[in-house]
Structure formats: structure tokens, C-alpha cells
């Protein structure tokens with residue numbers, strides 16, 4: 001039995017601690033010594049603090065690398081019960097989770113695994129928990145346990161690991177979550193669970209946890225009760241009938257995906273459509289409007305529920321009751337997606353995306369950029385160059401003009417962020433522009449945010465294109481309905497198969513007009529590949545995964561069309577800096593959701609003025625820079641400055657500047673499907689080569705030089721004594737840390753058909769899927785490479801252009817026989833595909849599949865700041881030589897007297913390169929403080 005005295009200690013600490021964490025050595029009643037973290041506070045996590053203790057084998061004790069002995073102390077939640085979960089990596093998703101709760105006096109345990117922001121599945125891999133002791137008192141329960149095969153995991157072929165490093169100073173990142181409700185059936189280890197109420201991350205100091213007595217302690221591990229055994233071999237309840245009512249355990253939670261019972265009759269069975277468009281987001285809505293405008297019958301099918309009040313949306317805080325506004329309509333509430341995304345975020349993806357009417361345009365920050373012409377010229381094939389796109393871009397901005405002053409009274413609120421950062425940039429010679437007036441000026445320029453907001457509300461495609469489409473009798477929108485696959489007869493698509501996602505959704509088959517009808521997938525960079533895979537279109541390995549999962553529902557393999565769907569995945573690479581300045585003050589947009597400052601709410605409701613008309617969290621200044629690499633490629637950087645803090649800098653005078661590496665980057669990743677039909681980023685598209693990394697580094701040096709123009713600006717993150725090289729070497733290459741939520745490229749457009757040889761393209765320049773007669777893709781996934789800016793306005797422009805091209809296509813027999821070739825390696829390995837037109841191939845892609853998810857990034861990282869993590873990467877001095885000396889960089893930077901718009905920062909190719917350097921990292925142990933609210937958000 002563990003010592004109850006330890007529990008008393010926790011309670012005593014809990015009374016005084018507010019989000020405190022302490023680290024100490026703790027010896028339990030079994031005599032086992034742990035490195036221990038205490039965490040919790042503010043009464044949110046049960047009645048008192050929690051503890052997690054870690055004991056690891058000594059480095060020399062081989063054969064025990066995959067295990068540990070843990071000590072978990074959980075505060076009870078008296079009236080409603082609780083469960084607590086520990087992640088064996090910092091993230092909720094794609095990591096082994098261990099849940100524990102009470103069933104009477106018994107401490108129950110269960111291994112789980114979440115591939116997306118949804119209720120975790122029962123883990124089906126090989127992890128074994130054996131309890132050493134357990135105890136319960138009035139306020140807490142505790143257990144000491146041995147966890148074997150717990151540092152590497154494999155769920156349905158998706159593997160990950162965090163084996164403790166042997167280097168000194170390494171840390172083991174651990175995530176936790178706790179609920180304020182007991183599992184539904186406490187006596188059942190497979191019980192459904194309710195969503196957690198709080199979560200966090202800490203880093204355990206590996207060296208402090210290593211004990212040579214470890215091998216003697218493991219002999220204490222004999223099963224003490226039936227419930228103590230959790231071998232991860234239970235049946236998998238995921239992907240079942242959609243009846244699970246539990247929601248996710250991460251900071252980002254899933255929709256309550258209780259699939260509605262389908263009506264007996266498919267109301268659509270007897271109607272056929274000239275066009276069926278799947279997905280009502282940035283691509284699908286404008287396309288539906290333009291095609292229906294031409295007189296064709298158009299059905300737009302959206303998986304999610306209505307979002308904006310205009311379309312019957314109902315999700316809103318109390319202060320909006322009585323108005324026709326929902327949380328989606330109010331710009332100042334857009335950040336709420338990062339706090340509470342239940343019923344909004346796509347539960348079947350491992351990254352953030354909006355699964356509601358409007359897709360990303362319903363949940364995003366509204367940044368709305370007229371295309372930099374070079375984005376089309378550099379990335380796209382003939383027919384999609386800037387000259388071809390100009391009319392489409394103009395049409396977008398006629399329908400949805402930008403504003404840089406959202407409040408209807410023309411007053412910008414709390415503009416200090418712009419003044420501080422813009423002031424420093426101006427002093428350093430950067431040029432102040434209105435970005436959408438000069439879209440090509442993306443070098444040493446800065447601008448107020450340009451946004452699609454209209455009359456103080458979100459605006460965008462839902463408020464424009466969808467309105468005009470909906471006025472036509474030949475257009476119909478259905479929501480709450482998932483398209484599971486296209487129905488096809490070889491290369492000819494005859495319709496789509498639909499399932500009710502929510503109450504009121506449809507089931508069955510909906511057909512296109514025989515002979516002439518077309519299906520267009522606009523379900524986004526993950527949704528579209530998922531439908532293609534389930535339709536027998538994609539790489540062999542993906543189709544086999546679906547076949548195993550869906551068996552007879554899947555089209556016969558003789559009709560499979562092998563295309564590189566899911567490869568070429570791209571995203572802006574995010575890297576944050578945090579600064580403070582005495583003029584800055586934080587406005588709490590999160591609190592404004594439930595408890596706004598009354599005068600701000602009143603102003604908003606009365607006349608759409610006040611700070612809530614502006615995007616949260618006070619986006620203040622955007623700026624751009626081009627970096628010419630010595631591979632001859634110019635890489636684009638965008639920086640977004642927001643008035644909030646991050647990375648554990650505790651100050652209400654902080655700003656986070658997120659640097660996005662965009663156009664020109666050659667790193668690419670891959671999205672794949674799991675056996676439970678979730679979409680994951682199996683290869684991250686971040687900094688897999690020295691040129692991309694060097695561009696990020698050069699930009700940071702440049703930014704620091706500009707910010708130094710204002711002596712009152714203090715750069716807090718990275719710390720002053722951290723070199724840029726060290727900073728980047730320690731910055732995790734994970735989706736949670738580096739995503740900008742600008743996913744694209746997974747169904748690349750190109751002239752080199754993926755059906756042939758080493759062709760890389762999934763769709764041709766009419767947006768038609770190679771090897772099909774009448775299947776098209778129009779969304780972010782067709783973009784061959786990244787944009788200069790946040791992409792939504794460019795995706796709408798692509799939809800405008802596609803509407804012209806698709807309408808002209810006569811449906812005929814595809815000239816390429818399906819299944820004619822298998823052009824790509826079929827293993828679920830790293831992508832080595834050549835990249836977008838005009839962009840050279842990326843070199844080797846990093847092998848990391850670990851996903852440091854948004855849930856984790858949102859969590860307050862309350863321990864790691866106290867830990868110095870060193871030693872597991874190449875020494876800073878050797879890395880530093882890989883970057884040009886700042887003097888060589890600054891010669892290329894503008895000075896207050898120079899004309900910066902034509903200059904480029906340049907960099908030298910690192911002699912050894914970051915890929916090689918990062919390859920030596922025993923990721924993620926070399927990370928510094930885990931980012932809280934760190935990845936890009938807009």
C-alpha cells in the first residue's frame with residue numbers, strides 16, 4: 001500500500017498552490033523512489049493537487065528501456081466522480097494514453113489511443129500495466145504501477161514513441177487531463193468517458209528518475225486486482241456506429257458525434273444533379289454559387305451543422321441570445337475554437353479543421369489576402385499562372401472586399417501592438433503598406449490585418465456566395481450529412497454515398513445526372529483524400545487499409561486507381577517569438593466569450609463597434625520578407641503579431657509573433673488514413689532540409705534586428721542567451737508546435753499525371769482527378785505549394801477559376817485506364833515525391849510521426865519552464881557555425897535610409913544542414929519548454 005501520508009501532503013500543498021508545480025524526490029510506501037511533479041490548483045482539477053511520479057531503469061539496465069514505474073495521485077471530484085489520464089507523450093492524439101478512475105475502492109486503469117480530437121479508442125497494441133499498490137482516502141486515490149511496453153505504441157499501424165533518452169538533461173514530456181465526471185460504467189475498463197475539464201503538460205527530468213534499484217522494484221509488480229490489468233488487448237470500439245457519446249480528452253474536443261438514425265427513405269433518391277459538390281468551405285461554397293449561376297442543378301453537401309446565425313446556427317454564449325448572431329459571426333470570439341471546439345472541429349483528423357457549414361471560413365481569423373501573383377506563377381502549372389488567375393482574383397474581391405478597420409465607426413481598438421511592432425519595423429526601414437492594395441509587395445513590408453469581415457461580422461463566402469446560390473431554385477444545400485465515398489463504375493462516377501452525421505442528415509445514394517453529371521470534392525486537405533481513399537483512389541497502402549476496415553463497402557481492387565493522394569502535404573511552418581513592451585496590454589478575448597466587459601458587448605450588439613469587432617486575440621500587424629537561398633529559391637516569410645502571451649512568458653504586456661515559412665519551402669509531408677478511418681499527418685511537412693531551415697533562421701535574425709530598433713522591446717522567447725541555431729534545434733517539428741492550420745497540397749494539381757511513371761499530380765489542370773471521367777477536386781488540396789499569406793482568399797480564387805473550367809468539360813471516357821500503373825511506393829513511409837511545379841524536390845523527409853497536438857499546445861505548460869534541457873543535440877557552437885554570422889545578414893537588411901522593397905535577405909547554405917543535425921535528436925527529449933498556445937492560429 002502506498003503511504004496515505006503522501007496524499008495528505010498533496011492536499012496541504014493544493015490549498016496554497018495556484019497552478020503550481022513542484023519537483024522533488026518522493027519515496028512511496030513500497031520504498032520506490034520517484035522523480036515527482038505536483039500539479040493542479042484553482043480547484044479545477046478535483047479537490048486538491050495531483051502527483052505523477054516516474055522511476056526509470058538506470059541507463060546500463062538494458063532490456064527495460066520501454067518501461068517505467070509510475071506513481072499517480074488523483075484528487076477526487078466528490079459529487080460527480082472523475083477520471084485522470086496520462087499521455088506518454090505531451091499530446092493527446094497519436095500517443096499511448098493511460099486512464100485511471102475509481103470503482104468503489106478499486107483503482108481502474110485503461111489504455112486508450114486517440115488519433116483525432118475525439119473520444120479515445122481502446123488501445124489495441126501491446127502495453128501492460130501491473131499495479132504494485134493502490135489506496136484511497138477521502139480526497140484522493142493513488143496507485144503505483146509498472147508500465148511495460150509503454151514508451152512505444154502502435155495503433156492500427158500508426159506507430160509512435162518517446163523512449164527516454166540516455167543523455168544528461170533530457171526530459172520526458174508527459175501530458176495529463178482530468179475530468180469532472182466519472183466514466184459512464186466505472187466497473188468496466190472499456191467504459192465510455194466524458195470530456196476532461198482540464199489538462200496540462202510537464203517535463204520529467206529523465207536523469208532524476210533513473211534509479212539502479214529499478215530492477216529490484218519491478219519484482220513488486222504482481223497483479224493486485226482484476227481491474228489493475230490493462231493489457232491493451234480489448235476490442236476496439238472506435239469507428240463504430242457513431243453512438244459514442246463521450247468526447248475528446250484534449251483541449252480541443254470533438255463533436256458529439258452521435259450519428260442520427262437515418263430516415264427510412266432517402267428523400268434524394270429520385271433526384272439527380274448536374275453537380276454534386278462535397279464540402280461547404282472555402283472551395284465548395286463559391287463553386288456551388290458559380291456553377292448554379294450558370295443554370296445547372298447543384299447539390300452542396302456539408303457534413304457539419306449550420307454555423308452562422310444566418311444559416312440557422314445556434315452555437316452561442318448567453319450574451320448573444322436574442323440576436324441572430326452565433327459565436328461564428330463575432331470576430332472577437334474566433335479564438336474560442338482553441339478553447340472549446342466541441343461540435344465544431346473535425347473529429348476524424350489529428351489536426352484542427354472546421355467541420356461546420358463554412359468549413360475553415362466559419363472558424364478562421366478572417367485574414368483575407370489578395371493573391372501575391374508569384375504564388376500562382378511559382379507553384380501552379382500552365383493555365384493557372386497569375387495572368388490566368390487575375391480575373392478570378394478580382395471577382396473574389398468584388399464579392400468579398402477586404403477591410404482593415406472592422407468596427408463600423410472606423411476606430412481601431414487597442415492598436416498598441418501595431419504601433420510597437422510596426423514602429424520598430426518602420427525604424428528598421430520596412431515599408432508600411434495596405435497589403436491588399438499592393439499584393440505583390442511582400443518583402444520588407446508591413447500592414448494592418450486585412451480581413452473578410454463585413455459590417456463588424458464575419459462575412460466571407462457564407463455571407464455572399466452562399467446567399468446568392470441559395471436564392472436559386474436549381475441549388476440545394478444539405479447539412480449534417482457526410483459523404484463517405486463516391487459511387488463509381490470504373491472511371492465513371494454515378495453518385496455519392498451519404499451518411500447522417502448529425503440529426504437530420506441523409507443516408508443512402510444520391511446520383512448525378514446520368515451521362516453528364518459531375519462530382520466535385522471540396523472537403524479540404526484531409527476530407528478530400530479520405531473520400532478518395534474510401535472510393536478506391538489513392539496509393540496502394542492506403543486503399544488496403546480502407547479495404548481492411550470496410551471490406552465489402554470498398555470498390556473491388558481491380559477498379560482501384562493508384563494516385564499519390566495524401567503526398568505533397570504542405571502547411572506554413574510556424575516559429576514563434578514572444579516579446580514584451582510597456583505599452584502593450586492584453587485584452588482577454590477568452591473571458592469575453594462567457595463574461596464580456598458589459599460595455600464591449602453592448603457596443604457590439606448595438607452598432608458593431610468596440611474591440612469585439614476585431615479578430616481575437618488582437619491581431620495587430622502582419623509583415624513579410626523574402627529570403628533568397630543559395631539553392632536559388634526565394635522563400636516567403638509572413639509574420640503575424642498578436643497581443644497575447646505564450647511559451648510560458650507570464651506577462652500581460654506580451655505579444656507573440658508567429659513567423660510562417662511559405663512559398664518556396666520544399667519540405668513536404670503526407671497524410672494517411674488509419675484503420676479506424678481517421679486522417680493523420682504521418683509525415684510532417686516542416687523543415688526537412690537545410691535550405692528551409694536556414695530561411696527560418698535568417699528571418700529570425702532579421703526580425704530580432706528590426707525589433708532592436710525599439711529599446712523598450714524585450715524579446716523573452718527565445719531567451720536572450722539562446723542562439724537562433726540552438727532555438728531552432730530545440731523547437732519541436734510537430735503539428736502542435738509548427739502548424740499554421742494552412743493545410744494544402746494533398747491532391748496536387750499538375751501536368752504530370754500520377755498514373756504514369758513518377759508523376760506527382762492527382763488532378764489535371766481542369767481539376768479533374770486523373771483516371772476518372774467526371775470527378776473533380778476544388779479545395780486547398782490541389783495547391784501544389786504554399787502561398788505567401790493565409791490562403792483562404794486564394795482558395796476561393798481557385799474555386800472561381802475552376803468553375804469556368806469544369807463547366808466546359810464534356811464528360812467522356814477517361815483516356816487513362818484505371819489501375820494502369822502503381823507509380824508510388826506503397827509502404828506507409830516517408831514521402832520522397834518530387835514537389836510542386838517550379839519547386840525542386842525536397843530532400844529526405846524526417847521520419848517523425850509524432851504529433852504534438854493542439855490539445856497539448858493549448859495546455860498550460862506548468863513544469864517545463866523549470867527544466868533545463870540540454871545535451872541531446874549537437875552542441876550549440878557547432879550549430880552556430882551553420883548560420884551566417886549576423887553581420888553578413890544585416891548587410892542585406894534595410895536600414896532606415898535604404899529602400900527595402902527590392903532587397904532580399906540572403907543566407908549561406910549550412911555546411912552540414914539541419915536535417916542531419918535534427919536526425920541526431922532523440923526527439924522529443926531535446927525540446928525546451930513546451931509551447932502553450934504556441935502554434936500559429938490564423
Ligand SMILES: Cc1cc2nc3c(=O)[nH]c(=O)nc-3n(C[C@H](O)[C@H](O)[C@H](O)COP(=O)(O)OP(=O)(O)OC[C@H]3O[C@@H](n4cnc5c(N)ncnc54)[C@H](O)[C@@H]3O)c2cc1C
Pocket residue numbers: 278279280281282283284301302303304337352353354355356357358359360361363364365366367368369481482483484522523524525527528531741742743778779780781790791792793795937938
Ligand atoms: C483555426 C483556423 C484559423 C485559420 N485562419 C485563417 C485566416 O485567418 N485566414 C485564412 O486565409 N486562412 C485561415 N485558415 C485556413 C483556411 O480557413 C483554410 O485553408 C480553408 O478554409 C481551406 O479551405 P477548403 O475549401 O480546402 O476546406 P474547408 O474550408 O475546411 O472546407 C471543407 C468542408 O468540407 C466539409 N467536409 C469534410 N469532409 C466531408 C465529407 N466527407 N462530407 C461532407 N462534407 C465534408 C467540412 O465540414 C468543411 O466544411 C485557418 C484555418 C483554421 C483551422
